[in-house]
Amino acid sequence: MDLQFSDEDLAFRDEVRAFLKTNLPANLLDRSDRGLHPIKEDIEAWQKSLHKKGWIAPNWPVEYGGTGWSLTQKYIYNREYFLSGAPQTIAFGLNMVGPVIYTFGTEAQKNEYLGDILASNTWWCQGYSEPGSGSDLASLRTKAERDGDDYVINGQKIWTSFAQHADMMFCLVRTNTECKPQEGISFILIDMNTPGIEVRPIIGLDQDHTLNEVFFENVRVPAQNLIGEENKGWTYAKYLLGHERNIIARVARSQYQLARLKKIARLERRGTGLLIEDNDFRRRIAKVEVDLMALEAMELRYLSQDIAGKKLMAEPSVLKIRGAEIAQAIKTLTVEALGPYGMVYEAEDQLTMRNDGPLGPDYAHGAMADHLYQRAATIYGGTNEIQRNIIAKLILR
Amino acid sequence: MDFELSAEQAMLKDSVERFIQDNYAFSQWQALAGSDLGYSANNWKTFAEMGWLMLPFAEENGGLGGSVVDVAVVTEALGAGMTLEPLMSSVLLGGKLVEYLGDEIQKEAILGAVAEGTKTLALAYGEPAARFDLSFAETRARKSEAGYVLIGRKSVVLHAASADGLIVIARTAGEADDVAGISAFLVEPDAPGLRCQDYPLVDGGRASDVFLADTPAELLGEEGTALAALQRVIDEATCAVCAEAVGAMGWVLEVTKDYTATRNQFGKAIGDNQVIQHRLVDMFTAVEEAKAITDMTVMRVAEGAENASAQVSAMKAKVGEAARFVGAQGVQLHGGIGMTDEYPIGHYFKRLMALDVMFGDTAHHLNRFAETV
Numbered sequence: 050m051d052l053q054f055s056d057e058d059l060a061f062r063d064e065v066r067a068f069l070k071t072n073l074p075a076n077l078l079d080r081s082d083r084g085l086h087p088i089k090e091d092i093e094a095w096q097k098s099l100h101k102k103g104w105i106a107p108n109w110p111v112e113y114g115g116t117g118w119s120l121t122q123k124y125i126y127n128r129e130y131f132l133s134g135a136p137q138t139i140a141f142g143l144n145m146v147g148p149v150i151y152t153f154g155t156e157a158q159k160n161e162y163l164g165d166i167l168a169s170n171t172w173w174c175q176g177y178s179e180p181g182s183g184s185d186l187a188s189l190r191t192k193a194e195r196d197g198d199d200y201v202i203n204g205q206k207i208w209t210s211f212a213q214h215a216d217m218m219f220c221l222v223r224t225n226t227e228c229k230p231q232e233g234i235s236f237i238l239i240d241m242n243t244p245g246i247e248v249r250p251i252i253g254l255d256q257d258h259t260l261n262e263v264f265f266e267n268v269r270v271p272a273q274n275l276i277g278e279e280n281k282g283w284t285y286a287k288y289l290l291g292h293e294r295n296i297i298a299r300v301a302r303s304q305y306q307l308a309r310l311k312k313i314a315r316l317e318r319r320g321t322g323l324l325i326e327d328n329d330f331r332r333r334i335a336k337v338e339v340d341l342m343a344l345e346a347m348e349l350r351y352l353s354q355d356i357a358g359k360k361l362m363a364e365p366s367v368l369k370i371r372g373a374e375i376a377q378a379i380k381t382l383t384v385e386a387l388g389p390y391g392m393v394y395e396a397e398d399q400l401t402m403r404n405d406g407p408l409g410p411d412y413a414h415g416a417m418a419d420h421l422y423q424r425a426a427t428i429y430g431g432t433n434e435i436q437r438n439i440i441a442k443l444i445l446r
Numbered sequence: 447m448d449f450e451l452s453a454e455q456a457m458l459k460d461s462v463e464r465f466i467q468d469n470y471a472f473s474q475w476q477a478l479a480g481s482d483l484g485y486s487a488n489n490w491k492t493f494a495e496m497g498w499l500m501l502p503f504a505e506e507n508g509g510l511g512g513s514v515v516d517v518a519v520v521t522e523a524l525g526a527g528m529t530l531e532p533l534m535s536s537v538l539l540g541g542k543l544v545e546y547l548g549d550e551i552q553k554e555a556i557l558g559a560v561a562e563g564t565k566t567l568a569l570a571y572g573e574p575a576a577r578f579d580l581s582f583a584e585t586r587a588r589k590s591e592a593g594y595v596l597i598g599r600k601s602v603v604l605h606a607a608s609a610d611g612l613i614v615i616a617r618t619a620g621e622a623d624d625v626a627g628i629s630a631f632l633v634e635p636d637a638p639g640l641r642c643q644d645y646p647l648v649d650g651g652r653a654s655d656v657f658l659a660d661t662p663a664e665l666l667g668e669e670g671t672a673l674a675a676l677q678r679v680i681d682e683a684t685c686a687v688c689a690e691a692v693g694a695m696g697w698v699l700e701v702t703k704d705y706t707a708t709r710n711q712f713g714k715a716i717g718d719n720q721v722i723q724h725r726l727v728d729m730f731t732a733v734e735e736a737k738a739i740t741d742m743t744v745m746r747v748a749e750g751a752e753n754a755s756a757q758v759s760a761m762k763a764k765v766g767e768a769a770r771f772v773g774a775q776g777v778q779l780h781g782g783i784g785m786t787d788e789y790p791i792g793h794y795f796k797r798l799m800a801l802d803v804m805f806g807d808t809a810h811h812l813n814r815f816a817e818t819v
C-alpha cells in the first residue's frame with residue numbers, strides 16, 4: 050500500500066491546476082461556487098475551450114478523441130477539475146450517449162455524432178423515465194413501430210433534464226411487448242426538431258426550469274438512428290450507467306463545497322463572535338468532513354482495485370448512496386449557517402430584477418437553490434432505496 | 447393529567463379544519479402565495495370573525511383570554527393547510543408584545559384593532575449578527591427632545607411589508623451583547639428614514655429587512671424592560687410554531703401514506719416494500735414524538751411552569767429535527783414529483799424547513815437546553 054502519486058503524476062496535477070486557474074471564466078466559477086446551474090451559453094463556451102485543450106473527454110478512447118491518460122491521471126484530472134470549482138460538464142453527451150455510440154454505434158453514427166459531442170455543438174438529453182416507469186424503468190411504454198425506413202414513436206417521457214436546450218435525445222422505447230420487459234426495449238437517437246415532439250416545462254422546488262415532459266405523437270425517426278440491435282436497448286442502457294461511475298461519488302465537488310461552507314462559517318457573525326467559533330457547529334462540519342474522508346478513501350481503494358483489474362460490483366452503488374447523502378448534508382449545513390436568512394428564498398428570475406442589493410449576505414445567494422435541487426440527488430440516477438436493493442442483491446447471496 | 451381536548455377546544459379545532467377544507471385547497475394556496483399581498487384579505491376577515499385573532503388576548507384587553515394551549519389547537523389545524531395569513535406576526539408576536547409591555551393608552555389604541563384584524567403588526571426583533579439570540583441588538587435608540595429615533599438594521603421581519611405598524615427592538619443602553627438595555631418601539635410604516643427590503647420566504651411567506659436611519663419611534667412601555675416580555679412572547683410563539691409543524695407533518699404523513707399505497711412500480715405498490723413501510727413508521731414515530739412533546743410543553747407554559755423556557759427549547763429541538771426528517775422523507779418517497787413546484791409535498795417540505803428555522807433552529811435550541819444540563 051502506498052498513498053503517494055509518482056513525480057510524473059504530480060507534474061500532471063500541477064499542469065491541470067494551472068490550466069484551470071488561468072482559463073476558468075469568472076462568471077462561470079461564481080455560479081458554480083454558489084451552486085447555481087450554469088447558463089447554457091457559458092457552459093458551452095467553457096466546454097469548447099476544454100475541447101480545444103484536448104481535455105473534454107478524458108474517459109473516451111484516444112481514437113475517438115480521448116486523452117489516453119492512465120486511470121490515475123484521469124482520477125487526478127477529475128479531482129483537480131472539481132477542486133477548482135468548475136461546474137460539471139454536461140454529462141448527457143460526453144458521459145452518457147457518447148460512450149454508447151462509440152461502443153455500439155455504426156461507423157455512420159460515430160461520424161455523425163461524436164465530433165459534435167466533443168465540440169459541444171449538440172446538446173443531448175436523456176429520455177428514459179416515464180410517468181409510470183421511474184424506478185421500474187424496464188416497464189416503459191413509449192412505443193416505436195417500424196414503418197418502412199422509419200420508426201414511428203408514440204408516448205411520453207418525463208423528468209427529462211434540460212430537454213428545453215436539447216438538439217438530440219437518446220431514448221429508450223418499447224419495440225416488443227411479447228417478452229420479458231427488458232428484452233423488448235430499444236435505444237434510439239431522436240432529433241428534437243422532428244415534427245410531433247412537444248416539450249413542456251416542469252418547474253422544480255427551486256422554482257427553476259430544468260425538468261420537462263416530452264410528448265411524442267407519430268414522430269418519425271429514421272431506422273438508421275437505432276443503436277445496435279432492436280430489443281437490445283436495455284444492455285446498452287446498463288452499459289451507460291457504468292460510465293457514470295467516475296463522477297458518482299462527487300468527492301472533490303463535495304470537498305469544494307465543504308470549503309465554501311467553512312468560508313461562510315468564518316464570515317457569518319454570531320453575536321460578537323463568528324459562527325465558526327461555535328463548537329457545536331464546528332463539530333457538525335467535522336462530522337461531514339470525516340464522512341467525506343471515508344468516501345474519498347473508498348473511492349481511492351476502488352480505483353486501486355480497478356487498476357489491479359478487479360471487477361467492481363456493489364461498489365458504485367455504495368459510492369452513489371454516500372456521495373448523495375454527504376452532498377445533501379453539506380447543503381443542509383450551508384443553509385443552516387445562514388441562520389434566519391436560511392428562510393429567505395427568491396427565484397432567480399425575480400432576484401436578478403432587483404436593484405436593492407442581495408437578500409442578506411451576498412454568500413447566501415444560491416445556497417437554498419442548491420439545497421432544494423440536491424434533494425433530487427437521492428432520487429435521480431436510481432434512488433437511494435433502489436441502490437440499496439441492488440447492493441442487497443449483490444452481497445446477500 | 448389530560449392530553450385530551452376540552453369540548454370548546456374540539457370545536458375550535460373543527461372550525462379551523464373546516465376553514466382549511468373550504469379555503470386552502472392547494473390551488474388556492476398557490477394563488478395566494480403568488481399574489482402581491484401574499485395572503486388573502488378575505489381569509490383574514492374570517493380569522494377575525496371566527497375570533498382566532500382575539501383568542502390569545504386577555505379579556506380586559508378585548509380578547510377571549512385563550513391560553514397557549516388554545517392557540518396551539520388553532521395553529522396545529524392551520525399547519526395542515528400551510529396557511530399564509532399573518533396570525534403569527536400580527537397577533538402572536540406584535541400584539542402579544544404590546545399586551546405584555548405597553549401602557550394602558552397603547553394597549554387601548556392598538557389591541558382592539560389587532561384583535562379585530564383591522565390593524566396588522568410586524569415585530570422586528572432579529573438582526574443580521576444576532577442569529578437567534580434575543581438579547582443581541584446593535585440597533586440603537588437615541589433620545590432627543592422630539593422623542594426617540596432609531597438607527598440600525600433588523601432582519602427577516604415577518605410580514606413587514608403588509609403591516610400597518612412595526613414594533614422594533616432597539617437598544618437604549620449598553621453594548622450590543624448586553625442583556626440589559628433592550629427596549630421596544632412603535633414605528634409607523636411611513637416614518638421618515640425607514641426603508642424596507644421586501645422578499646419572499648422559501649415557504650411562500652413574506653418578510654423584510656428593515657433599515658432605520660434616524661427613524662422616529664414611540665417607546666412601548668418603559669425603557670430597558672423589553673427583553674423579558676420579548677422572551678415570553680417568543681417562547682409562546684414557539685409553542686404555536688411547533689404545533690403548526692405538527693399539523694404540517696401530519697399532513698405529510700397522510701399524503702405520503704396514500705401515495706405509497708397507490709403508486710405502483712415493479713408490479714406492486716411501492717408501499718408494499720418493507721423498507722418503505724419502516725420509513726413510514728419512522729415518520730409516524732417522529733410525528734408522535736413531536737405531537738407529545740409539543741402538547742406537554744404547551745401545557746407547562748400555560749401553567750406558567752418555572753423552567754418553561756428551557757422546556758420550550760427542548761420542544762423546539764425535537765420538533766425541528768422531526769420536521770426536517772418528515773419533510774425530507776415526504777419528498778424522497780414521492781420520487782420525481784416530490785421535486786416539483788406544481789405538487790404540494792415539496793411545499794410542505796419547505797414550510798417545515800422554515801418552521802425549523804423560525805425562532806431558532808434545532809441546533810440553537812439544543813445548545814440553549816444544554817445550558818440547563
Ligand SMILES: Cc1cc2nc3c(=O)[nH]c(=O)nc-3n(C[C@H](O)[C@H](O)[C@H](O)COP(=O)(O)OP(=O)(O)OC[C@H]3O[C@@H](n4cnc5c(N)ncnc54)[C@H](O)[C@@H]3O)c2cc1C
Binds near residue numbers: 176178211430722778
Ligand atoms: C432532478 C431530476 C432530474 C432527472 N433527470 C432525468 C433525466 O434527465 N432523464 C430521465 O430519464 N430521468 C430523469 N429523472 C428521473 C429519475 O430517474 C426518476 O425520478 C427516478 O428513477 C425515480 O423514479 P420516480 O420518480 O418515478 O419514483 P418512483 O420510482 O415512483 O419511486 C418513488 C419512491 O419509491 C421508492 N421505491 C420504488 N421502488 C422501490 C422498491 N422496489 N423498493 C424500495 N423502494 C422503492 C423510491 O426509492 C422512491 O423513494 C430525473 C429526476 C429528477 C428528480
